[in-house]
Amino acid sequence: MCGCSLLYELSRYSIKTLLLEKENDVSDGTSKANSAIVHAGYDPAPGTMMARYNVEGNTLMERLCADLDIMYKKTGSLVVGFDDTDRKSIEKLYVKGNRNGVPGLRIVEGKELFKMEGALSRDIVCALYAPTAGIVSPWEFAIAQAECAVKGGARVEFNAEVTGIKTENGHFVVVTAKGEYKARFVVNAAGVNSDIISGMAGEKFFTIQPKRGEYYILDTTEAKLVNMVIFPCPSKLGKGVLVSPTVHGNIIVGPDSTDCPREATESTVSGLEYVAKNALRCVPSVNLRASIRNFSGVRADAGLEDFIVGESKRTPGFFNIAGIKSPGLTASPAIARDVAGMLLDKGLDSTPNPDFVTERKVTRFKYLSDDEKREAIARNPLYGTIVCRCETVTEGEIVDALNRPLPPRSLDAVKRRCTTGMGRCQGGFCGPRVMALIAKYGNTSETDIPLDREGMYIVTGRTKGKRVSL
Numbered sequence: 001m002c003g004c005s006l007l008y009e010l011s012r013y014s015i016k017t018l019l020l021e022k023e024n025d026v027s028d029g030t031s032k033a034n035s036a037i038v039h040a041g042y043d044p045a046p047g048t049m050m051a052r053y054n055v056e057g058n059t060l061m062e063r064l065c066a067d068l069d070i071m072y073k074k075t076g077s078l079v080v081g082f083d084d085t086d087r088k089s090i091e092k093l094y095v096k097g098n099r100n101g102v103p104g105l106r107i108v109e110g111k112e113l114f115k116m117e118g119a120l121s122r123d124i125v126c127a128l129y130a131p132t133a134g135i136v137s138p139w140e141f142a143i144a145q146a147e148c149a150v151k152g153g154a155r156v157e158f159n160a161e162v163t164g165i166k167t168e169n170g171h172f173v174v175v176t177a178k179g180e181y182k183a184r185f186v187v188n189a190a191g192v193n194s195d196i197i198s199g200m201a202g203e204k205f206f207t208i209q210p211k212r213g214e215y216y217i218l219d220t221t222e223a224k225l226v227n228m229v230i231f232p233c234p235s236k237l238g239k240g241v242l243v244s245p246t247v248h249g250n251i252i253v254g255p256d257s258t259d260c261p262r263e264a265t266e267s268t269v270s271g272l273e274y275v276a277k278n279a280l281r282c283v284p285s286v287n288l289r290a291s292i293r294n295f296s297g298v299r300a301d302a303g304l305e306d307f308i309v310g311e312s313k314r315t316p317g318f319f320n321i322a323g324i325k326s327p328g329l330t331a332s333p334a335i336a337r338d339v340a341g342m343l344l345d346k347g348l349d350s351t352p353n354p355d356f357v358t359e360r361k362v363t364r365f366k367y368l369s370d371d372e373k374r375e376a377i378a379r380n381p382l383y384g385t386i387v388c389r390c391e392t393v394t395e396g397e398i399v400d401a402l403n404r405p406l407p408p409r410s411l412d413a414v415k416r417r418c419t420t421g422m423g424r425c426q427g428g429f430c431g432p433r434v435m436a437l438i439a440k441y442g443n444t445s446e447t448d449i450p451l452d453r454e455g456m457y458i459v460t461g462r463t464k465g466k467r468v469s470l
Contacts, residue, residue, distance in 0.1 A: 003189035005336035008145035027142035033297030039327035040130035042097025053331035077133035077229035148357035194322035213255025214271035241278035390423020
């Protein structure tokens with residue numbers, strides 16, 4: 001997420017900027033597997049970078065999402081408490097939030113609280129209300145910024161895992177699976193692998209202990225369960241198990257927090273049981289039988305109370321954006337602006353880029369009015385063909401994504417751009433059709449199209465029959 005935000009921020013300037021991506025798409029790690037929450041900023045300790053970036057990022061988020069046509073909604077959030085101990089915690093959060101500059105915070109209770117959220121447990125005695133909290137499509141937030149940056153002249157190199165960093169004649173040479181790249185500055189925004197990348201540059205002062213968080217995604221039939229993001233009081237394990245709406249009309253429930261290997265994204269019985277137990281405590285009517293998907297995300301925890309952002313003390317020109325756990329999504333645009341400023345201070349050319357992209361527009365057929373749908377079909381008949389019935393995604397939307405600056409290379413990459421396969425059948429009906437469209441417009445074969453990352457192939461060859469042309 002931070003890498004894409006910085007790429008977009010740097011595309012304001014007439015410089016050569018390259019994002020080296022380990023996978024075959026951006027947002028394929030922590031950026032796609034998180035709670036999708038825009039935090040208000042009452043939780044971080046006052047005076048930390050985390051607190052400042054959180055509040056600044058929350059302010060930047062709404063305008064950036066509007067400009068780049070990213071799905072976002074300001075819902076507000078509640079941190080709920082069950083007893084006097086929780087009340088004291090909520091009062092402390094209120095004080096911290098005010099010190100951090102979070103606007104509109106209030107402690108609510110009684111009839112007002114249950115009028116705001118009728119599904120809450122009647123054992124709850126009070127809550128901290130934060131009106132500036134919201135929800136967003138996290139992978140789209142990353143993709144949109146990267147697309148606009150590339151349209152403005154930046155580069156993204158996929159399947160380019162970094163294997164080494166060295167210096168030659170005052171420049172960095174970054175060694176990857178796809179070759180070597182020279183740069184004056186290097187910014188490390190490698191998520192759960194950021195300590196490894198930092199070590200390659202001679203900076204070894206932190207270690208990432210990945211934390212896995214497991215989730216339920218509930219069917220859109222449950223969409224009216226809650227209107228806001230519902231948190232329990234936070235603990236040393238994090239912000240706790242939330243119950244929240246999503247911008248796509250689902251309900252998300254989770255996460256837990258357990259130590260894990262760097263890419264251990266499997267779901268577990270114990271993790272999901274923990275999530276269920278804690279979610280039901282706050283919202284007893286959560287219908288987990290309506291789950292259409294379980295998933296896990298891995299967070300980059302450096303064991304510190306703050307983010308790691310700034311230039312290396314040992315290696316001038318090398319910058320870290322590391323240990324970006326929650327509220328990293330919310331903080332990312334503010335972090336990007338700050339790091340861009342640091343680079344300018346180090347002598348990066350500040351000449352404005354005349355091709356900087358300030359706006360992006362995406363057609364989402366499902367959300368159009370009847371008149372707008374007729375106009376869209378008249379403009380492009382492909383909008384008249386439904387491919388994903390669960391999410392009402394048209395062929396036109398998929399073709400649009402395939403023609404944008406960072407065309408999807410996998411089934412899930414289309415899913416992240418168009419929501420195909422995000423509904424009740426999870427791609428059971430639309431998957432083959434989407435693969436055929438990728439093959440047709442990408443001039444490739446279905447056997448070369450993975451589910452998500454490289455090597456996750458679905459089709460290995462033809463058994464019988466003739467291919468039907470689209």
